Amino acid sequence: NAGVTQTPKxxxxxxGQSMTLQCAQDMNHEYMSWYRQDPGMGLRLIHYSxxxxxxxxxxxxxxxxxxxxxTEDFPLRLLSAAPSQTSVYFCASRITGQGGYYxxxxxxxxxxxxx
Amino acid sequence: DQQVKQNSPSLxxxxxxxxxxxxxxxxxxxxxFLWYKKYPAEGPTFLISISSIKxxxxxxxxxxxxxxxxxxxxxxxxxxxxxxxxxYFCAASNGNKxxxxxxxxxxxxx
Numbered sequence: 001n002a003g004v005t006q007t008p009k010x011x012x013x014x015x016g017q018s019m020t021l022q023c024a025q026d027m028n029h030e031y032m033s034w035y036r037q038d039p040g041m042g043l044r045l046i047h048y049s050x051x052x053x054x055x056x057x058x059x060x061x062x063x064x065x066x067x068x069x070x071t072e073d074f075p076l077r078l079l080s081a082a083p084s085q086t087s088v089y090f091c092a093s094r095i096t097g098q099g100g101y102y103x104x105x106x107x108x109x110x111x112x113x114x115x
Numbered sequence: 116d117q118q119v120k121q122n123s124p125s126l127x128x129x130x131x132x133x134x135x136x137x138x139x140x141x142x143x144x145x146x147x148f149l150w151y152k153k154y155p156a157e158g159p160t161f162l163i164s165i166s167s168i169k170x171x172x173x174x175x176x177x178x179x180x181x182x183x184x185x186x187x188x189x190x191x192x193x194x195x196x197x198x199x200x201x202x203y204f205c206a207a208s209n210g211n212k213x214x215x216x217x218x219x220x221x222x223x224x225x
Binding site: 004035041043045048056058059092103106107108 | 119124147157158166204206213216217218
């Protein structure tokens, strides 16, 4: 199992450009999510999905779009990049179930710089 | 409005001694609390969790304590090892959402 993979590892964008951060998992997890990590702020939830065709907003969704057409993939789209979106982005996945907490597995991250 | 706070940005401990990392939260509806460990240039990895109905959970060298009346949890690492040097994030689960603290950098000196 590759686990959770993210591409690219690094990206530099100019203000106003668009791009898609890719995330894939091979563990057949229903739940997938995107976080951004900024200094002094921990990880903040951007969007999440509890299964194919279902997405919802997290804490900081503005400026980002997601879709979930397959169980394996959960891309994050930046429609018009802004310097405030400079951050490290992490994708994560886990199983869903009742009666307990299920560990989230994180990808290695994408470091995005917007100039 | 930070619902999960880690007030110590960093902690330095001698190898073999106990490391205690602290976390406070404000939302009494959180049902699970977790600790994640993160090395540079890697994603966070799950360390240990505790249900809101328990007050202690132990896994090898790692023990998490939960004090619901104080809305406080702590992670104890005994004995601390140089490989434990990393950023530790406290997190709390609220349904489908996980809320993270800002992290504490732990340095274990040999």
